[in-house]
Amino acid sequence: MNIRENPVDLYPSRRLNEPAWYDRRDPVVHADDRENAPIGPERVREFDQNGYLVLPGLFSSEEVAVFRHELDRIREDARTGDSGETIRERESGAVRSVFAVHRNNALFSRVAGDERIAGIARFLLGGDVYIHQSRLNFKPGFIGEPFPWHSDFETWHVEDGMPRMRALSCSILLTDNTPFNGPLMLIPGSHRHFIHCVGKTPDNHYRMSLQKQEYGVPDPESLGELVFRYGIDMATGSAGSVVFFDCNILHGSGGNISPFPRSNLFYVYNHIDNTIQDDLREKSPRPSFVAEREVFAPLDIQQEHYV
Amino acid sequence: MNIRENPVDLYPSRRLNEPAWYDRRDPVVHADDRENAPIGPERVREFDQNGYLVLPGLFSSEEVAVFRHELDRIREDARTGDSGETIRERESGAVRSVFAVHRNNALFSRVAGDERIAGIARFLLGGDVYIHQSRLNFKPGFIGEPFPWHSDFETWHVEDGMPRMRALSCSILLTDNTPFNGPLMLIPGSHRHFIHCVGKTPDNHYRMSLQKQEYGVPDPESLGELVFRYGIDMATGSAGSVVFFDCNILHGSGGNISPFPRSNLFYVYNHIDNTIQDDLREKSPRPSFVAEREVFAPLDIQQEHYV
Numbered sequence: 001m002n003i004r005e006n007p008v009d010l011y012p013s014r015r016l017n018e019p020a021w022y023d024r025r026d027p028v029v030h031a032d033d034r035e036n037a038p039i040g041p042e043r044v045r046e047f048d049q050n051g052y053l054v055l056p057g058l059f060s061s062e063e064v065a066v067f068r069h070e071l072d073r074i075r076e077d078a079r080t081g082d083s084g085e086t087i088r089e090r091e092s093g094a095v096r097s098v099f100a101v102h103r104n105n106a107l108f109s110r111v112a113g114d115e116r117i118a119g120i121a122r123f124l125l126g127g128d129v130y131i132h133q134s135r136l137n138f139k140p141g142f143i144g145e146p147f148p149w150h151s152d153f154e155t156w157h158v159e160d161g162m163p164r165m166r167a168l169s170c171s172i173l174l175t176d177n178t179p180f181n182g183p184l185m186l187i188p189g190s191h192r193h194f195i196h197c198v199g200k201t202p203d204n205h206y207r208m209s210l211q212k213q214e215y216g217v218p219d220p221e222s223l224g225e226l227v228f229r230y231g232i233d234m235a236t237g238s239a240g241s242v243v244f245f246d247c248n249i250l251h252g253s254g255g256n257i258s259p260f261p262r263s264n265l266f267y268v269y270n271h272i273d274n275t276i277q278d279d280l281r282e283k284s285p286r287p288s289f290v291a292e293r294e295v296f297a298p299l300d301i302q303q304e305h306y307v
Numbered sequence: 308m309n310i311r312e313n314p315v316d317l318y319p320s321r322r323l324n325e326p327a328w329y330d331r332r333d334p335v336v337h338a339d340d341r342e343n344a345p346i347g348p349e350r351v352r353e354f355d356q357n358g359y360l361v362l363p364g365l366f367s368s369e370e371v372a373v374f375r376h377e378l379d380r381i382r383e384d385a386r387t388g389d390s391g392e393t394i395r396e397r398e399s400g401a402v403r404s405v406f407a408v409h410r411n412n413a414l415f416s417r418v419a420g421d422e423r424i425a426g427i428a429r430f431l432l433g434g435d436v437y438i439h440q441s442r443l444n445f446k447p448g449f450i451g452e453p454f455p456w457h458s459d460f461e462t463w464h465v466e467d468g469m470p471r472m473r474a475l476s477c478s479i480l481l482t483d484n485t486p487f488n489g490p491l492m493l494i495p496g497s498h499r500h501f502i503h504c505v506g507k508t509p510d511n512h513y514r515m516s517l518q519k520q521e522y523g524v525p526d527p528e529s530l531g532e533l534v535f536r537y538g539i540d541m542a543t544g545s546a547g548s549v550v551f552f553d554c555n556i557l558h559g560s561g562g563n564i565s566p567f568p569r570s571n572l573f574y575v576y577n578h579i580d581n582t583i584q585d586d587l588r589e590k591s592p593r594p595s596f597v598a599e600r601e602v603f604a605p606l607d608i609q610q611e612h613y614v
Binding site: 141142144145146147148149179180182185220223224227232234252253254255256257258259260 | 448449451452453454455456486487489492527530531534535539541559560561562563564565566567
């Protein structure tokens, strides 16, 4: 079944020649058991309204040191450079992202199920979750390039076949994120709209898009209107803080000319009822290190200790 | 006489294979008549120590409207596009800078001698001044690219033959500059050091360097050390504010992914005793629209009204 003939696709994109706005047809907070919430009701309301949440100090500086040590080891590991799971900066060739660390790395596999983050994901998504994607991101100092506004869900929907908005991203800051080193910027409230993006996806878009996204980017007029309505927020925080953000919130980042690199450990949690469907995808699948297509088993969530 | 054999060059750069730090041999504030200062003594001290100064609201919103109207006219003027005095964004082709507006544009020629800015330049530089360079800068929304750290004096010294540090830049903000639209970033205090930059200047470097500077950029270790010592400041302010900064302060800017363009009107004042010298320059001269080489007459400074 081809998505282009499928009338039940609630969130069409990259099909029309004109931009279009669709209302979100899914809740932002899917939680059914609010009595046992791992975060307070104000935090839940904040996530619902703004589409993101910064929780300072969720991991201790000792834990961050353990993560960074492992991160440095992975980056320096010669094999990383040759692996198809590594994406480099377009101009400098510096390592930008290492994918599938929840699968390939023992430590970061444990972190994926750490109750402090996975428990919140399970709560907000209203049930069992699995990892759709994971990665280590490095934004090097001096040469980090800007990344334009986009909704992750738009890509996961069109390129991976994720049916509904029932996923979220969790970014563990491994360095301090300040206004000076190209932090995550978000348009709070934009997660309530789905912007149909113009332009057909090129083949093998995934590799290009992880360096510099050009398709699946909303048109300037829609972005201008959303920023006019909602403004722009910066998700700054110290290392060890965690940013949760809804799958459909528009976000991006400026360049980083400061000497300070920006690193984070990134997990995408998806609800097990929302696994990706081959018939919803518009093209041949992206590699499984970018989008999980086989292992949809519920994540085993538990308390973890790293130091 | 070739600069490479000239023993009196106080600020050598792009000659050695290793970076080197030289002390500044010139004052920052050259003023001899402090009794008739156009700015208060705290402001003078601030410029001296930090190497820059933001003066909010120096121009009214009505005046800014007049300037922006003229700016839009120049940008839309078809001739601008074909002129050698226009520099475009490397990737998008959008107009980035229009040069020599103090010469070619009646309005911006008057602004160059406006007592509110030229009077401060004359005071800080300790006497009569002329315009070494002027330009309108546009940093478009969505696609503005980062600009790396550099000292303007390093370029003016090596590529134009400006002998000493007795010049300053004056940037009139024509749009609000916020942390979100790629504002000017500066390393306060860096103006007291001259960093010898590594790498020989390529031919016709000026055109490339105005898009993306790769030569005349200090090495990462020196930049890291300076930021460690002094930190980074952002020169934010509302439209109509004016940023003065010393010719040798290290500055740059991040990308601009926001919908908000960033425009400013930019004048470089140089003291008439510090005119550029052909024998100090390392290569064939840059075009005169980038660096004044003929008209060194003292600027006529007066009160101006635009509305």
